[in-house]
Amino acid sequence: MRRIIKASMEDISSMERFQFSLRCAVCGSLWESQPARFSKAGMQPESEGKRVIFQALYQREREDVFERAATEAMEYFSLCPICKRLVCDRCFLLGEDIDLCTDCAAFLQEHGEPVEGLSAENR
Amino acid sequence: MRSIRNAIHNPYAASHSxxxxxxxxxxxxxxxxVAAILSILMAMGVLSHPARQLASAxxxxQRNTYAALDAQMDELTAHGVAMSEKLGRELDAFLAAKGIPFDALNDDPKTIAELEKRLxxxxxxxxxxxxxxxxxxxxxxxxxxxxxxxDALRAGLYLRYSGLQPTVASEQDVICFRGAAEAARGLQIQMHNRWNPELNTALIPGSNKVATSQVERLAEGSLWAKRTELLDTWEHVMLLCVPILDGSGTVRGFCGMEISDLYFSLSHDTVSSSYGNMLTLLAPIDGDKLNLSGTMLGxxxxxxxxxxxxxxxxxxxxxxxxxxxxxxxxxxxxLLDVVTSDGIPLAAVTLVTANTFRSYERGSQFAWFLGSVLFLLAMLVAATVLSRRFVKPINESLAAVRGDTTEVVTSGISExxxxxTMIRERPVGALPPDVEARLRGFTERAxxxxxxxRTILQYYMxxxxxxxxxxLARISASTVKTHNRNLYRKLGVDSFDELKVYIELFASCGRSGELLNRS
Incomplete structure (x- = not known):
């Protein structure tokens, strides 16, 4: 699941901060991870050596934030067992026999309750 | 008793209470x-006290030593008195036959030699x-x-054994230590290498008193001269002196016996014992002192x-x-009933060397210690054998209860x-009624x-x-939370821990399959 999410996430980072996004395959809504500031943001490397170091730091911090973003996305996205797409909790239904996305449910004429709806009710 | 004997010999043969x-x-x-307590008491010396054992030995x-010395001195005194009487009679007869008074013997070596041969x-x-x-x-x-x-020289005859050996007296050689040479030659007795014709009585302690005192009974006048160096020799002796009376009751000299160091030593051998060799002493004891220089040593x-x-x-x-x-x-x-010439009483003494006894004592304590250790080891071995012998059937029975073996095992203990039997005859997997009802209800709700x-429940199982x-399920954490809430509500549990308790209970009863088989 983590591997699938990581493969689907987009990098919307800048030189100042790291952030990743994931789009629901059904409703198209965009989920963005919590932004994380680059530790050297706003600083200009004084030399070529510093620049190489900044770049290495940037890559390392980006990897860390990418892993955290994947964990965060796993909170809200499920994989539809029918169409194999990542969908948000609003578009993922809890069915009697199987959980599936709203598109597949409509196509297969299955019924279910969306996760986010149920969560909100229980909340 | 029969049941106890059977329990020892064959614990499997039949059940015993x-x-x-x-x-x-x-x-x-x-x-x-009891054995351990006895062993400890022995090791501590309460029951086996080496000092007490030594005292007993x-x-x-000491009783034997005292009896032997007392008898020996009594016997010598009796022989001395008898000999004195014989010598007195012979002296009277000799003088009568010669028709001379006693004092006429002075300065008459020939008659003295003749008299000595007669006596x-x-x-x-x-x-x-x-x-x-x-x-x-x-x-x-x-x-x-x-x-x-x-004044000190006295005519007389002094015979001694030469080359004393621990054999009977009749086999010893007799030599002439003092006496007229003519008498010795006439009697064909070998002369001592320190021979002299007469005795120097000054060298015999107390002899003067015996030779001059007037007594009515010979035993009263007898005296044990304290241990002294024998005239002109390196030997030490104790001498018994008994006065010789003539027919008129006048003391004409004295006679007696000699006990030499060598003779006493050969007569009183050491007695070997566990505590060391026991020595015999005939010693003058003056208060709290034992004078060794006056002592006859065995x-x-x-x-x-x-x-x-x-x-x-x-x-x-x-x-x-x-x-x-x-x-x-x-x-x-x-103390013996004997006093030496200097008035000090003689005593029969039995001794062992303290060092030898201490060695025995240490050895004895070590032996008891070793014995105690070996006894404890033996007890441990006995305990191990007993426990294995008696506990083994119980363990086998427990194994049978746990189902480790299919054999029908009897422990040999009726209870x-x-x-x-009760456990064996009980239906397999039977549970208390209330637990069974709960599991059945849980299965129905599942x-x-x-x-x-159900997939999530399977993961939990x-x-x-x-x-x-x-x-695992490739669903969001929110979806999992929602499913969990539904699971708990439908199964009637309040938490994941409670759900795990049910899962474990089903697993322990071998009934996990019931949860996932939809009826």
Whole structure:
């Protein structure tokens, strides 16, 4: 699941901060991870050596934030067992026999309750 | 008793009450405890006290020593008195036959030699019969009154055994130590290498008193001269002196017996014992001092005791301690009814060397310690054997209860066998009624789960936790939370922990499959 999410996430980072996004395959809504500031943001490397170091730091911090973003996305996205797409909790239904996305449910004429709806009710 | 015997010999043969076995265990334990206490008491010396044992051994030996010495001195005194009477009679007869008065013997060596030859027979016969190393008589006359020390010189005959060996007296050679040369030659007796014709009575302590005192009974006038160096020799002797009376009751000299150091040593060998060799002493005891220079020593094998110095006597609880400051001896003494010429009583003494006894004591303690350790080891082995022998059937029975074996095992203990039978006859997997009802209700509720909820339940039954589910089921954590809430509500549990309790209960009863088989 983590591997699938990581493969689907987009990098919307800048030189100042790291952030990743994931789009629901059904409703198209965009989920963005919590932004994380680059530790050297706003600083200009004084030399070529510093620049190489900044770049290495940037890559390392980006990897860390990418892993955290994947964990965060796993909170809200499920994989539809029918169409194999990542969908948000609003578009993922809890069915009697199987959980599936709203598109597949409509196509297969299955019924279910969306996760986010149920969560909100229980909340 | 028969049931106990059977329980020992064949614990599997038939079931016996646990009470019988417990009785056997406790009986064995009581025996071991008593044995252990006895062993400890022995090791501590409460029951086996080496000092007490030594005291007992010394008492026995001392009684023997006292009896032997007392008898020997009584016998010598009796022989001495008898010999004195014979010599007195012979002297009277000789003088009567010669028709001369007693004093006429002075300065008449020929007649003295003749007299000595006549008196040889009673002297020799007494020497053969008495327990002594020499025998003598001397008369208050001298062959030469002109000599400077003529007052001390006395004509007489002194016979001794030569080359003493621990054999019977009749096999010893008799030699002439003092006496007229003519008499010795006439009697064909070999001369001593320190031979002299007459005795110097000045060298015999107390002899003057015997030779001059007037007594009515010979035994009263007899005297034991204290141990002294024999005239002109390196030997030490004790001499018994008995006055010789003529027909008118006048003391004409004295006779007696000699006990030499060598003779006493050969007569009183050491008595070997566990505590060391026991020595016999005939010693003058003056208060708390034992004068060794006046002591006749028996054999001294195994000790460094010599006839020199003084032993200080210190009474102890179990034995008397005799010490000269360097060496200590343990023993007993008892005064004999004999007083030496200087008025000091003689005592029969039995001694062992203190060092030898201490070695025995240490060895004894070590032996008891070793014995105790071995006994404890034996007890451990016995305990191991007993426990294996008696506990093994119980363990086998428990294994049968756990289902480790399919064999029908009897423990040999009636109570446990009854319990085993009850468990065996009980339906397999039977649970208490209320638990069974709860499990059945849980199974029924599990039938209401959706497909995904059942999948999640399966993951939980496989040992996964809530955190693992998103990755496994490829659903969001929110979806998992929602499913969990539904699971708990449908199954009637309040938490994941409670759900795990049910899962484990089903697993322990081998009924996990019931949860996922939709009826």
């Amino acid at each position: 646990m009470g019988v076995r417990l009785l056997l265990y406790w009986f064995t334990m009581a025996l071991l405890l 010394l008492d026995i030996q 040889y027979a009673p002297l020799s016969s007494t020497l053969s019969a008495a327990s002594c190393s020499g025998i003598f008589f001397c008369l208050n006359v001298t062959a030469n009154t002109a000599l400077p020390n003529a 054999a001294t094998n195994g000790s460094r005791l010599t006839a020199e110095g003084t032993l200080h006597i210190k009474p102890g609880k179990y034995y008397t301690i005799y010490t000269d400051g360097k060496e200590s001896y343990l023993g007993r003494h008892r 446990i066998d009854e319990l085993l 039938n209401t789960l959706t497909g995904t909820e 496989d040992g996964y936790t809530v955190k693992d589910i998103p990755e």
